[in-house]
Amino acid sequence: MTTIKAIARQLKVSPSTVSRALQDNPRIGQKTRDAVRELAAQLHYTPSQTARNLRSGKTSVFAMVLPEIRENFFSEVVNGVEELAFQHHYSVALYQSHDSYEREQQILSMLTRNQVDGVMLSVAKESQQFGHIQHLIDRGVPLVLFDRIPPHINTHQVGCDMEKGAYDATKWLSGQGFRRIALLNGPYPLVASEDRYRGYIRALIEEKLPVENALVKRVDLTTDDTSRKMTQLIESAHRPDAVLAFNDYVALDAMQVCRRQGLRINEDISFVSFANLPLTAYMDQSPLASVEQHPYQIGHKAVEILLSLNDPSSGASADDFQRVVLNPQLVVRLP
Structure with a gap:
């Protein structure tokens, strides 16, 4: 690998002269600058990113911490993050908490010690205390919380209006004539x-x-727990005629329970959910509608915020917290 010292030896100049010439410093004569650039091109010289980072105090790396990359929602967020980050010559380091509070703590502790130019975090479902997040902020690391955003943390946020999404979905079900609408909701700690x-x-x-309290069930987002709670709804004295599910995965697990019980999907009991998974378009019986949460745009906006915080010319302040809330869209799949 060609170095500045190697170029300096061949041209019989100092390494500092080569370095300044490569930066087009006017203190170096034009003839010398041209000779340095020509030889650097011949030798396929590539500037050391490590050296640049040491000079600038930047790493050109954003870290992203999310529960599970296998979930389509989060993989779409990653797509939005990578697209914009790479356009601006930033790398993205991806970490999965697997919904573990302890693992999330370990990841953020590591990122506090190892310099990155910003962190994007969607909290684990086990996380109910957030001192480790505040510690990251106190150390001056730019942080954007997305999707799963804990309360009372003063930092930048990007999400979708899930209250409006649930409101729109429930109103739509009512407009379709459903009268006993159940909610298969997520776990309590999640905002x-x-x-x-x-x-x-x-x-x-x-x-x-x-x-009715009996129509609201909280699930821990596992198949087993969803199956138990859906069975309770089916076997209740007054079975619901429709279910609003936390996301498409929960809806699909609940629909399996209905099939095993001999119920006809979207006839005996109907479903509406969140996430708008692409795979549901290929199903014979999918939820009647799903709330689009715009994950790609969430990732894109999170990177926009970090880029502005790392650009002195942007005027963005680390203490002037941005809160971006995207508008959900109810995607109806009625035949």
Whole structure:
């Protein structure tokens, strides 16, 4: 690998002269600058990114911490992040918490020690204490929370209005004639679960539909727990005629339970969900509608914020927190 010292030896000049010439420093004569650039091109010289980082105090690396890359929603967020980051010559380091609070702590602790130019985080479902997140902020690391955003953390945020998404979905079900609408919600610690609950309840009240605790079930987002809670809904004295599910994965697991019980999907019991997974377009029986959360745009906007925080000319302040809330879209799949 060609170095500045190697170029300097061949031209019989100092390494500092070569370095300045490569930066087109006017202190170096034009003839010398031309000779240095010509030889550097012949020898396929590539500047050391490590050296650049040491001079600038930057790494050109953004870190991204998310629960599970295998979930289509998060993989689409990654696509949005990588697209814009690479356009601006940033690398993206990807970490998965696997929804573990302990693992999330370890990752953020490592990122605090190892310099990166910014972190994007969607919290694990096990996380109920957030001191490790505040510690990262206190160390001056630019942080953007996305999708799963814990309360009372003052930093930049990008998400989708899940309360409105649940409200729109419940109102739509009511407009289709459904009267007993259940909610298969996510676990309690997730703010996204509370947002869905508020939107669901608000729509029920407006539509003068029954608000019953028995129609609301919280699941830990596993297949087994979803199966148990859906079975409870089916076997209740007053079975719901429609279910609003936390996401398409929960809806698909719940629909399997209905099939095993001999129920006809979207006839005996119907489903609406969140995430708008592409695979549902290939299913004979998919949820009647799904709330599009715009994951690609979420990733894109998170990188926009980090880029502005790393660009002194942007005027962006680390303490002037941006809160971006995208508008959800109910995608109806009725035949």
